[in-house]
Every structure is written in C-alpha cells, then in structure tokens.
Amino acid sequence: MHAASLPAVVPAPSSIEAGSGAPFRLSETTSLAGDADATAALAAIVLARTGLSLGAAEGAADVELRVTPGGAPESYRIDVAEASVVVTGAHAAGLFYGVQTLGQLIARDGAGWSLPAVSIDDAPRFAYRGLMLDVARHFHPVEAVKGCIDRAASLKMNALHLHLTDDQAWRIQLDSRPELVERASAASVGGDPGGFYTKDDYRDIVRYAASRHMIVVPEIDMPGHTHAVGLAYPELAEEPVVGDHILETLAEYGGDAPVAGVPYDGMAVGFSSLKIHEEATYDFVADVFGELTAMTPGPYLHFGGDESLSTSAADFDEFVTRVSAIIADLGKTPVAWHEAGAAKDIADTTIGQYWGFVRPQGDSGEKARAFVDNGGGLILSPADAIYLDMKYPSGPALGLTWADGPTSVERAYSWEPSDVVPGVDEAAILGIEAALWTETVCTAADIDTMAFPRIAAAAEAGWSPATGDSELRTWASFRERVGALGPLWTAMGIGFHPSDEIPWAAE
Numbered sequence: 001m002h003a004a005s006l007p008a009v010v011p012a013p014s015s016i017e018a019g020s021g022a023p024f025r026l027s028e029t030t031s032l033a034g035d036a037d038a039t040a041a042l043a044a045i046v047l048a049r050t051g052l053s054l055g056a057a058e059g060a061a062d063v064e065l066r067v068t069p070g071g072a073p074e075s076y077r078i079d080v081a082e083a084s085v086v087v088t089g090a091h092a093a094g095l096f097y098g099v100q101t102l103g104q105l106i107a108r109d110g111a112g113w114s115l116p117a118v119s120i121d122d123a124p125r126f127a128y129r130g131l132m133l134d135v136a137r138h139f140h141p142v143e144a145v146k147g148c149i150d151r152a153a154s155l156k157m158n159a160l161h162l163h164l165t166d167d168q169a170w171r172i173q174l175d176s177r178p179e180l181v182e183r184a185s186a187a188s189v190g191g192d193p194g195g196f197y198t199k200d201d202y203r204d205i206v207r208y209a210a211s212r213h214m215i216v217v218p219e220i221d222m223p224g225h226t227h228a229v230g231l232a233y234p235e236l237a238e239e240p241v242v243g244d245h246i247l248e249t250l251a252e253y254g255g256d257a258p259v260a261g262v263p264y265d266g267m268a269v270g271f272s273s274l275k276i277h278e279e280a281t282y283d284f285v286a287d288v289f290g291e292l293t294a295m296t297p298g299p300y301l302h303f304g305g306d307e308s309l310s311t312s313a314a315d316f317d318e319f320v321t322r323v324s325a326i327i328a329d330l331g332k333t334p335v336a337w338h339e340a341g342a343a344k345d346i347a348d349t350t351i352g353q354y355w356g357f358v359r360p361q362g363d364s365g366e367k368a369r370a371f372v373d374n375g376g377g378l379i380l381s382p383a384d385a386i387y388l389d390m391k392y393p394s395g396p397a398l399g400l401t402w403a404d405g406p407t408s409v410e411r412a413y414s415w416e417p418s419d420v421v422p423g424v425d426e427a428a429i430l431g432i433e434a435a436l437w438t439e440t441v442c443t444a445a446d447i448d449t450m451a452f453p454r455i456a457a458a459a460e461a462g463w464s465p466a467t468g469d470s471e472l473r474t475w476a477s478f479r480e481r482v483g484a485l486g487p488l489w490t491a492m493g494i495g496f497h498p499s500d501e502i503p504w505a506a507e
C-alpha cells in the first residue's frame with residue numbers, strides 16, 4: 001500500500017495497514033464500551049468533530065476500548081472493520097493515544113461519517129515528548145495552560161514543562177517564600193498584566209495534565225534569569241550587569257535598561273545573577289525546590305542554567321553543581337539547559353536540555369554530550385527547528401527570529417534526533433521538547449497560531465520511527481497528513497496558522 005493512500009495519522013504510527021473492507025460507519029446508534037475514561041474521551045472527540053452523541057453500552061458494543069496488559073509502555077493497537085472497532089492499550093496511556101488516533105481517522109462519508117478499515121500497531125520511539133510554555137514573559141492563566149495540555153496530549157506528548165520564573169516575574173506561590181509572588185509577579189513583557197499560580201492552581205494543572213497522561217516539569221531558572229528574585233530578596237541577587245549585549249537588545253527592541261529593585265518588562269537576557277557565594281542563596285534554592293517536590297508527582301525538576309552571561313564560569317559551575325545535588329537529594333531528577341554541562345561535578349542523574357541548532361554551533365554539542373558522559377540523558381529542543389516562538393516565513397507578525405528564523409513548517413520537520421549531538425547514542429536521548437517562549441505571545445490564540453502546525457513536527461520527531469525507518473517519515477508525507485487534520489483541529493477549537501506550505505483539507 002502506497003503511503004499516500006493510507007489514512008492520515010500524526011504523529012506517524014510505527015505500523016499502519018489499510019484494510020480491504022468497507023469503512024465503519026459512525027451514527028447516533030454507534031455504541032461504545034470499555035474503559036470509562038477512554039470512552040468519555042472518544043465521545044468528546046466524536047461530538048466535536050461530527051456532532052454525533054455516542055452512548056456507552058453495558059455488554060458488547062460496536063466500539064470497544066480496553067486496557068489489555070502486556071505491550072510496551074504507551075503502546076496501543078487499533079482494528080477498524082466494517083462491523084466493529086477495537087482499540088486496546090497496554091496501559092491507560094496507550095489506550096488514550098489510541099483514542100487520539102481514532103479521532104484523527106474520522107472522515108466525512110457522503111452525508112455521514114466513517115472510520116476507514118485499518119489496522120494500526122503503535123508505540124513511541126522516545127519516552128519523553130514535551131511542550132515547554134514560558135509563563136514568565138507573559139502570564140498565561142490556568143485555562144490557557146489546560147488548553148495547551150489538551151492540544152499537546154492530542155499529539156501524544158506526555159510532558160508539560162512550565163518555565164515559571166524569569167527576569168520579568170515569578171509565577172508560582174510558595175508558602176516558604178510568599179514574598180516572591182507578592183512582590184515579583186505583577187510584570188509581563190511590554191507592560192502587559194502579570195499574574196501567578198496559587199498552589200491550588202498548580203495542583204489543578206498537575207491533576208489535569210495527569211488526566212491526559214502528562215507530567216508537569218516545573219522550571220525555576222537560575223542563577224541567571226533571576227532579576228525578579230531580587231524584587232523579593234535583594235540580598236540574594238547581584239546588581240544587573242548592563243553590557244554591550246544588553247545595549248544591543250535595547251537598541252533593537254526598545255525598553256529601559258534593568259535596574260535593581262525595579263520590575264523589568266523588556267526582552268534583554270543575561271544581566272542577572274543570584275549571589276553564588278551567599279549561603280542564604282542555597283537556603284532559598286532548598287526551600288523552593290523542596291516545596292516544588294511536594295507539589296510535583298513527576299520525576300523532574302528543571303533549574304534552568306541557561307544564558308547566565310553575568311556569572312563567571314567558575315561561579316556558574318559551582319552553583320549548578322550545588323543546585324543539582326540539592327534536587328537529587330530531594331529524590332528528583334534534575335534537568336538543566338545544556339550550558340550546565342560545563343560543570344564536571346554536576347549530579348550524575350542530571351538531564352541536559354539541548355537548545356542549540358540542529359547543527360551544533362560553538363561548544364553547545366560538547367556541553368550537551370557531557371550530561372550523557374556523566375551518566376544522565378538528553379532532551380532535544382533544537383531552537384532552529386522546534387522553538388515555536390520563531391516567526392513563520394509568511395503569516396502573523398508575532399515571533400522572534402534569532403534562532404536562524406523565520407522557521408518554516410518544513411524546517412521544523414526536517415531533522416533527525418539521532419543526528420543532532422555528535423557522539424550521543426539514541427539510547428541516551430530521553431526525548432524531544434518543543435519550546436514556546438512568550439516575549440511576543442500574549443494570548444491563548446497567539447499560542448495556537450505559533451504552535452500549530454509546527455508542534456506536530458516536534459510530536460512526530462518524538463513519537464514516530466526514525467527518518468529512513470518508515471516511508472511515512474518524509475516532509476512530503478507529513479505535509480499531506482497534517483493537512484488532513486485541519487478540520488479536526490478546527491473542530492477542537494485550535495486556531496492554527498494556515499501555512500501555505502500545507503495542503504489543508506476542506507473537511
């Protein structure tokens with residue numbers, strides 16, 4: 001069967017075969033049975049896509065959704081025939097992903113709706129498939145975050161990384177350090193309103209994510225990106241260092257230079273640092289990560305470590321070594337941006353997050369590889385491919401261009417994870433994460449426009465077989481399959497960018 005005649009599924013499944021029989025017709029009398037969460041999830045997708053309200057049956061039903069233990073983590077199988085649909089998952093997560101795939105298979109059929117006869121056997125390539133949302137540069141309320149969770153989960157992503165703090169603001173309430181949100185949460189870039197998550201908000205986000213089989217990875221960025229900490233605790237923060245790099249940013253984007261004790265709402269980076277040689281700094285770090293540990297069931301705590309341009313290399317190494325040990329001692333796995341790979345004694349479980357280019361520049365590849373040599377692993381977020389805040393070549397005015405932008409959908413797609421960091425085996429790659437920074441991204445609609453369709457390219461890099469191992473893993477196939485999802489995305493309320501690189505289906 002030629003790839004072009006297969007039903008469109010994104011991310012591409014590991015195995016898909018078209019059946020020879022007639023499609024399964026969906027109607028008001030189609031009955032669902034099996035796992036309660038999965039039937040509810042499928043009924044919601046069918047209702048949004050078709051307007052049909054499907055009911056659950058007690059005994060045998062037309063559509064069966066069952067957990068049948070034994071398969072690989074997150075795996076599922078779908079068999080659609082004229083008279084029946086069976087979806088099985090090795091665990092609840094696999095079944096949930098099977099339901100997402102089934103939703104993508106729904107097609108208009110004359111006046112009605114159907115699912116094509118097909119067999120799919122599917123499991124992810126990488127264990128970690130993430131989306132990062134920066135809620136520091138612009139605050140995004142709980143409902144917007146839940147929208148991101150729904151959208152990412154529909155593409156089989158399983159981690160939401162929240163960039164909770166930066167120079168502009170601190171967005172998470174902590175009992176041990178209440179001054180942080182009291183004094184440092186009001187700003188956003190450009191003078192826009194700020195905000196923060198209460199502990200209950202955060203728990204609500206964590207619960208909602210879990211219901212979509214996603215973990216939350218909280219990031220507290222340090223030792224740089226910490227101007228806001230100084231609004232609450234001046235004794236922990238160095239004076240801003242306003243060097244040439246900062247002056248260039250001010251010249252390009254406008255805004256005032258950072259001043260100690262004054263909220264910062266510009267876009268410059270690299271001027272702030274925590275005090276590395278104050279023991280009070282490490283008491284602060286222990287309080288913050290201790291409280292986050294208690295609120296975060298997922299295994300990871302991210303401590304940033306990027307762009308600490310005003311911290312000396314020796315101080316940086318000392319700091320990230322100590323912070324990684326604090327997090328490891330709390331029983332969590334530390335995660336850091338790849339710069340922290342420069343520190344030789346970093347906790348050996350630390351996961352590096354690579355944000356260099358698809359072809360590493362400078363020493364970014366070596367720093368990333370150091371995490372693996374040290375015993376940890378890597379998450380790949382190549383900025384010139386899957387930084388979702390880069391401008392499109394044509395389209396909305398939103399976005400930045402520093403990562404060799406503008407970034408087309410084709411470029412977001414056309415890279416192979418195992419080829420990025422030299423000397424790193426596939427087994428050491430934990431997974432992939434698309435990142436959405438929000439200097440220019442202010443609303444839920446902005447998030448949709450910048451993320452979709454490029455987030456689907458990241459999802460495919462994380463879930464699907466390697467390029468070369470599947471006839472579906474080509475740009476030509478991807479653009480057709482993504483185009484076929486347009487009507488589903490519209491039905492789900494996703495305001496995607498109608499990129500002219502994609503042949504969007506009408507219905």
Ligand code: ACM
Pocket residue numbers: 306307337355
């Ligand atoms: C980053 O983009 N500074 C991680």
